[in-house]
Amino acid sequence: MPPERAEAPHAPLIRLARRPWFYAATGAVLVWLLVVASAEGRGAWATLGTALGFGTFYVITGLGQMLVIAAGPGNIDLSIPSMMTLAGYLGMGLMGGENGRLALGFLLAFGLGLAGGAANLLLIRLFAIPPMIATLAAGLVMQSVTIAYSRGSTAKPPPLLLDAALAHLGPLPLIALGALLLSAVMALLMSRSVFGRTLLALGQNARAAYLAGLRTGPAHAAAYLLSGVFAALAGFWLAAYSGGASLNMAEDFLLMSIAVVVLGGSRVSGGAVSVGGLWGASLLLYLIVTLLNVWTVSAGLRYVLTGLIILLVLGLSGER
Amino acid sequence: MTGDPGGGSAPFIRLEGIVKRFGAIEALRGVSLAIPPATTLALLGHNGAGKSTLMNILAGTLRPDRGAILIAGEDHAAHWQARRAYGLGIRCVFQELSLCPNLDAVENTRILHREISGRGWRRRTEALLEETLGRIFGGAKLDLRHPVGGLSLAARQMIEIARAFLPIPAPPRLVILDEPTSSLGAQAAEALLRFLPEAHRDGTAVIFISHRLREVLTHCRRVVGMRDGEITAERDAAELTPEGLVELMGSARAAATSDEARAKERDRVRVSLRLPSLPGGPSALIAREAEIVGLAGLDGHGQRASLLRLFAAAQGARMPDVRLDGRVAYVSGDRPREGVFPLWTVGHNLTVGLIRRIQRWGWLSAAQEREIAEDWRGRLQVRAPSIATPILALSGGNQQKVLIARALAAEPDILLLDDPMRGVDIGTKRELFAVLRDEAARGRTILLYTTETEELVHCDRTYVFFEGRLADEIPRAAFNEERLLRASFAHAA
Numbered sequence: 001m002p003p004e005r006a007e008a009p010h011a012p013l014i015r016l017a018r019r020p021w022f023y024a025a026t027g028a029v030l031v032w033l034l035v036v037a038s039a040e041g042r043g044a045w046a047t048l049g050t051a052l053g054f055g056t057f058y059v060i061t062g063l064g065q066m067l068v069i070a071a072g073p074g075n076i077d078l079s080i081p082s083m084m085t086l087a088g089y090l091g092m093g094l095m096g097g098e099n100g101r102l103a104l105g106f107l108l109a110f111g112l113g114l115a116g117g118a119a120n121l122l123l124i125r126l127f128a129i130p131p132m133i134a135t136l137a138a139g140l141v142m143q144s145v146t147i148a149y150s151r152g153s154t155a156k157p158p159p160l161l162l163d164a165a166l167a168h169l170g171p172l173p174l175i176a177l178g179a180l181l182l183s184a185v186m187a188l189l190m191s192r193s194v195f196g197r198t199l200l201a202l203g204q205n206a207r208a209a210y211l212a213g214l215r216t217g218p219a220h221a222a223a224y225l226l227s228g229v230f231a232a233l234a235g236f237w238l239a240a241y242s243g244g245a246s247l248n249m250a251e252d253f254l255l256m257s258i259a260v261v262v263l264g265g266s267r268v269s270g271g272a273v274s275v276g277g278l279w280g281a282s283l284l285l286y287l288i289v290t291l292l293n294v295w296t297v298s299a300g301l302r303y304v305l306t307g308l309i310i311l312l313v314l315g316l317s318g319e320r
Numbered sequence: 321m322t323g324d325p326g327g328g329s330a331p332f333i334r335l336e337g338i339v340k341r342f343g344a345i346e347a348l349r350g351v352s353l354a355i356p357p358a359t360t361l362a363l364l365g366h367n368g369a370g371k372s373t374l375m376n377i378l379a380g381t382l383r384p385d386r387g388a389i390l391i392a393g394e395d396h397a398a399h400w401q402a403r404r405a406y407g408l409g410i411r412c413v414f415q416e417l418s419l420c421p422n423l424d425a426v427e428n429t430r431i432l433h434r435e436i437s438g439r440g441w442r443r444r445t446e447a448l449l450e451e452t453l454g455r456i457f458g459g460a461k462l463d464l465r466h467p468v469g470g471l472s473l474a475a476r477q478m479i480e481i482a483r484a485f486l487p488i489p490a491p492p493r494l495v496i497l498d499e500p501t502s503s504l505g506a507q508a509a510e511a512l513l514r515f516l517p518e519a520h521r522d523g524t525a526v527i528f529i530s531h532r533l534r535e536v537l538t539h540c541r542r543v544v545g546m547r548d549g550e551i552t553a554e555r556d557a558a559e560l561t562p563e564g565l566v567e568l569m570g571s572a573r574a575a576a577t578s579d580e581a582r583a584k585e586r587d588r589v590r591v592s593l594r595l596p597s598l599p600g601g602p603s604a605l606i607a608r609e610a611e612i613v614g615l616a617g618l619d620g621h622g623q624r625a626s627l628l629r630l631f632a633a634a635q636g637a638r639m640p641d642v643r644l645d646g647r648v649a650y651v652s653g654d655r656p657r658e659g660v661f662p663l664w665t666v667g668h669n670l671t672v673g674l675i676r677r678i679q680r681w682g683w684l685s686a687a688q689e690r691e692i693a694e695d696w697r698g699r700l701q702v703r704a705p706s707i708a709t710p711i712l713a714l715s716g717g718n719q720q721k722v723l724i725a726r727a728l729a730a731e732p733d734i735l736l737l738d739d740p741m742r743g744v745d746i747g748t749k750r751e752l753f754a755v756l757r758d759e760a761a762r763g764r765t766i767l768l769y770t771t772e773t774e775e776l777v778h779c780d781r782t783y784v785f786f787e788g789r790l791a792d793e794i795p796r797a798a799f800n801e802e803r804l805l806r807a808s809f810a811h812a813a
Binding site for chain 1: 631635648649650652657658659660661662663664668672673675676679682683684686726730
């Protein structure tokens with residue numbers, strides 16, 4: 001049949017366009033080209049490097065948010081920014097700028113992440129509070145602790161940590177490589193592990209998951225715990241990356257952690273995720289800000305345009 | 321025809337040759353029924369006889385495909401709808417409660433009766449509702465300003481019934497009561513039945529659907545029996561005995577096809593569930609190795625709840641009245657709500673039931689999953705281009721094959737089937753029952769809840785449920801429809 005044959009070469013492209021991450025990734029490339037064009041070709045790789053550096057933090061927090069959202073309608077973690085600031089402050093504070101206490105600070109951040117996730121779970125499961133309210137409340141508590149603690153304490157990272165945060169391997173930031181590795185593990189976990197399968201089944205149809213004999217409780221718990229840990233580690237590294245913790249260092253992340261998940265092609269109502277899309281969306285969002293900065297657009301207009309672009313990509317990718 | 325208290329007047333509403341199809345299924349095949357004014361007419365029939373469809377048509381929530389709806393000589397069939405039925409004085413109390421749980425009784429009343437308006441409507445409605453409740457149920461005290469979701473089932477049912485009988489704008493001409501007494505307490509049920517003659521004095525006719533035969537005989541004037549979408553008989557209640565009522569619903573059929581070579585008696589008890597029993601009924605549900613055990617009776621009388629209890633016990637819930645020996649899998653016939661994972665392929669939907677068994681350190685092998693999925697796709701002849709096809713691209717019957725394959729692939733000792741053939745075509749049904757018989761012969765225990773009488777012929781034994789209790793246990797050799805009907809209506813043989 002000739003007509004079908006004529007269409008055959010297009011088929012892979014069409015299939016590509018149906019991938020959930022396609023629009024975010026394409027958008028990221030386009031915006032990057034625009035940035036490069038606006039700067040007349042200078043600093044193309046440097047821009048990409050910086051985007052990868054900052055984008056990394058979106059990706060890490062997005063990974064946690066993605067797991068939580070995957071667990072099904074209503075699930076969301078709004079404590080991420082508070083978790084980041086808390087872990088950043090307390091981690092830097094415990095180390096007190098000393099290289100020798102690096103491991104200690106790292107462990108503290110990790111433990112705080114677990115504790116934060118557990119607190120969210122306690123409110124959601126034991127007290128049956130909707131996740132949106134439970135995580136917001138838990139976040140408020142974390143924020144208060146941070147504010148109380150932040151008075152008169154140093155929040156500078158130890159020199160060794162600062163070096164590590166800013167280190168590059170060739171053109172790539174070291175932390176981006178770390179996040180890439182983490183993403184690969186998560187992608188594999190979601191597609192090929194009992195945990196991933198259970199979480200996605202729970203997100204699509206909780207009743208069917210129970211009747212299929214899956215143990216959904218532990219998977220649901222793991223999603224929130226991992227989200228807490230990822231947020232805490234992102235906060236720890238962000239504090240180091242930006243030369244010290246500050247109270248408002250993570251305020252972007254409430255919206256961004258959700259935006260990268262949704263823009264990246266994961267399903268808002270749960271049950272389907274895309275780790276690749278998380279990277280595309282993170283780079284896109286960072287590069288948009290860069291582009292608008294290059295064009296010296298005012299801060300207010302920048303927010304408006306960022307919002308419009310998010311809506312545009314969501315509308316294009318459709319069917320959610 | 322009969323001397324109704326309405327004074328031998330013409331019927332309030334007359335249905336003629338009503339036909340209603342749902343896809344390939346003919347739910348009503350030419351039903352003609354005249355409803356006299358100011359009498360109570362009982363409607364009897366087993367699951368799927370067409371009672372609910374007929375009542376939905378009367379209430380205007382369904383429109384007939386063919387036939388006439390005659391009121392005062394005028395045919396309304398072409399423009400029949402709920403608002404029109406309401407305007408003509410037809411009210412309906414359905415079995416599944418239709419009150420909005422977040423609204424109080426007064427607000428729920430306002431939703432049905434749009435005439436209520438103007439200043440002080442709450443106060444006026446409350447007073448009217450209270451008066452009607454008093455007339456029907458006597459002194460029952462109900463909180464009419466509390467969201468009904470927080471009230472007991474019986475209280476909600478009372479409100480719903482009072483709402484239907486409310487004289488707004490005039491007393492109703494016809495009230496349909498679909499199993500009203502099953503969720504009311506004994507006292508309230510009795511009060512409702514005693515109220516019916518009073519309603520007739522206002523000119524209200526009542527259609528009464530019940531599975532309690534004694535109620536029907538003492539409180540209804542006419543009895544209509546339905547079966548397979550047709551009216552099989554119409555009699556005066558005075559002429560009938562409970563046996564006669566059972567016969568109205570269907571003729572006794574010959575015993576089911578005799579057993580194949582399952583002589584090898586095995587008696588290892590796999591499942592035991594203690595349940596309250598009716599006089600003469602068994603005291604526990606027992607299922608042995610290599611047995612197909614049927615759960616029957618009218619829909620919603622504890623069969624599904626029993627299966628869910630067994631499953632919960634298998635998942636580790638503490639159930640002192642349950643004893644299980646072996647692993648358990650569950651298949652529901654409610655595919656969208658309880659079975660299918662809509663975003664996944666056939667393969668993932670199939671293997672999800674056994675991922676916990678084939679994991680190694682929490683990881684799954686793609687090759688192994690593919691092998692298992694292909695194997696079961698072949699064994700159950702799932703009609704799908706490949707295991708990578710999205711599950712929603714399949715027909716209902718083939719989706720159900722995937723769900724049954726999911727359960728069987730997990731190699732359960734005990735298979736719980738909750739009306740698994742719902743919406744499955746006859747050919748697929750036959751294939752699936754062949755598979756199930758095969759699996760039972762290999763030693764699996766199968767518990768089958770079904771609302772279709774014909775499916776019970778596949779069962780070695782059948783337990784009949786009535787209001788959460790066991791009414792009868794029928795061995796295959798003694799199975800016939802009459803005995804099933806008797807037990808379903810709590811009239812043990």
